[in-house]
Amino acid sequence: MYLMYSFTVVRRKHLPTVSLCMLLFVIHTETYENLAFRKPAWQQHKWPGEPLDVDWGAAKVVDGKYTDRSESGNQCAISAPGQTTATWRVDLGSVVSINHIDIYYRTDNLPSPGRYFSRFAGFFLYVSNTTSKDDGHLCFHEIQNVNGTPVENQTISCSVHGRYVIYYNERRPGVTYPSYYWHEAYNELCEVEVYGCPDPKYYGVNCDQQCPVNCQGKTCDVSTGHCLGCIPGYQGLRCSQVCDVKTYGPQCSLSCGNCSDGETCHNVNGTCLQGCDEGVEAEKCQTRQFSYKQRNIKINFLTNKLAINCTCLNEITCRPGFHGKNCGQRCSHNCNVTNHCNRFTGECDGGCKPGWKMPTCQQECDGGMYGAGCTHSCGPCLDNKQCHHVNGTCLNGCSSGHQGRHCEENCTDGHFGMNCENSCTLYCGRNGSCDRITGMCDSGCIDDWRGPLCGSAEELSSCTSCTADDSIAIILSLVISVIIVITGSVVNFVIWKRNQSENPRRGLNENSKCQLETVNNSDIQSGKDRIGSPYAELTDTNQPNMYEGIHHYTEAAGKIYDEI
Structure with a gap:
């Protein structure tokens, strides 16, 4: 901030007194720091044989003095005459954050336009990180077509980061310039001031506000705080927004791979956090992902460009024999080309081996089909069961x-039933044929035979369609018949045994508990008048007669036979 004190002596006629007035004016206020003040400077063509009392060297442009802008004021740099190019630059010592640049050209202290605007016309102004303007950012260049321009005092806005400020002008042979342009190139600079913040990580009029954390290099525009570039994965003026869906990396310019269920990838490195979708693997799940050998990386902070040169080596997809999400599923060994399938869907290359269903050849043929492509129909298997999925048995x-x-052949003549194991009955009429399923005679029975199978014995042995109730009735009939036969045999045996024991020719049983009834003791003693009958009665006459009991039992058994 510059202050000017003005003292004025006021004289008034007839008034001997003198009034002294002090006026205070603020003529210029600047808060950014002049970063070029007394920094090393250089110019291309130094004036040869400078006068001993005048220095027209490059350092005069950054000494802070430009009140006398004439050749004799010793405050300006003047280059040698007769040149086609003229270059001057200042080294700011490090990369700084620039807001604007002020230029004060030679005027010889005359009002604008002065005598030297024609030499000033057509100039270039660069900011660079090297001493070459070709590596830098062009802040200003204009071909003026109006006589009297440009004005000698210039303020050029150039919000950029850099170390060197370079002034350049030219008058190239063979190039047509406006008629008022001087025919030689000069730099006649009296002062160049570069305003900004010395630390590019801060911005604001007082350089006290820190740049947003996601700015590239932590640097930003010195006046607005907007990032000149974002770190990978972020976007927006202040780099506060992550990359849009399906994008990632530097300037959000890279596309995500095939992440699981269509999810977006990590905004910075592109990895799929939930794994890969079908057909791809590796961290980034890219359908065509290339590994590379890094050759050269160059970041230009002025143009915000990232250049990467690499050599691609190989493509990464699912390994042979794998498919699906994260390539975690094996191709089926039932593929026609074993373990070869589509890496996305798992569909077998060349179809399936016989007995397996497309597309993945993981399921056996079903629905009564078998064989190659599941195109063959099963035969009539027992209970309509599925045949073997490969060979159809x-x-x-x-x-x-x-x-x-394959159960596709009918039973031959004379056979019927399951697997044709039963033979038709001998009593079927005509040619003896029967139904191949039920066994019923095709032409009825021969004489004196009846029933669907033409004979009870044959019906019982070959019946394939009898119900459970019919079988039970037949079994009960057989059991009752056997019981009757056994009972009759036992009764006959008892009668026979009794007859044997009562036969007088074989003698009485000594151990018999029965005693013969004595009719007449005198007869026994004398042996004269013995009863003429060869049989003797048992002594216990009150008990039922044994023969009567047997007679009654025989009658009862006869009735059972009659009922049967």
Whole structure:
């Protein structure tokens, strides 16, 4: 801030007194620091043989003095005459954050336009990180077409980061310039002031506000705080927003791979946090992901460009024999080309081996089909069961009336039933044929034979369609018949045994508990008048007669036979 004190002596006629007035004016206020003040400077063509009392060297442009802008004022740099190019630069010592640049050209202290604007016309102004303007950022260049321009005092806004400020002008042979342009190139600079913040990580009029954390290099525009570039994964003026969906990396310019369920990838490094979708693997799940050898990386802070040169080495997808999310599923060994399938869907290359269903060849043929492509129909297997999925054989046998490996052959004449194991009865009429499923005679029975199978014995042995109640009735009849026969045999045996024991020719049983009744003691003693009958009565006459009991039992048994 510059202050000017003005003292004025006021003289008034007839008034001997003198009034002294002091006026205070603020003529210029600047809060940014002049970063070029007394910094090393250089110019291309130094004036040869400078006068001993005048210095027109490059350092005069940054000494802070420009009140006398004439050749004799010793405050300006003047380059040598007769040149086609003229270059001057100042080294700011490090990369700084620049807001604007002020230039004060030679005027010889005359009002604008002065005598030297034609030499000033057409100039270039660069900011660079090297001493070459070609590596830098062009802050200003204009071909003026109006005589009297440009004005000698210039303020050029150039919000950029850099170390060197370079002034350049040219008058190239063969190039047509406006008619008022001087024919030689000069730099006649009296002062160049570079305003900004010395630390590019801060901004604001007082350089006291820190740049946003996601700015590239932690640097930002010196006046607005807007990032000149973002770190990978972020975007926006202040780099506060993550990359849009499906993008990541520097300037959010890279596309995400095939992440699981269509999710977006990590905004910085592109990795899929929930794994890969079908057909891809590796961290980034990219369908065509290339590994590379890094050759050269160059970041230009002035142009905010990132250049990466690399050599691609190989493509990464699912390994052979794998497919699906994260390539975690194996191709089926039932593929026609074993373990070869589509890396996304798992569909087998060349179809399936016989007995397996497309597309993944993981399921056996079903629905009564078998073989290559599940295009062949099973035969009539027992209980309509599925045949073998590869060769079509009926694993549990054939249905009634069928035989053969695939149960596709009918029973031959004279046979019927499951697997054609039963023979038709001998009592079927005509040619003796019967139904191949039920066994019923095709032409009825021969004479004196009845029933669907033409004979009870044959019906019982070959019946394939009898119900459970019919079988129970037949079994009960057999059991009752056997019981009757056994009972009759026992009774006959008892009668026979009794007859044997009572026969007088074989003698009485000594151990018999029965005693013969004595009719007449005198007869026994004398042996004269013995009863003429060869049989003797038992002594216990009150008990029922044994023969009567047997007679009654025989009658009862006869009635049972009659009922049967």
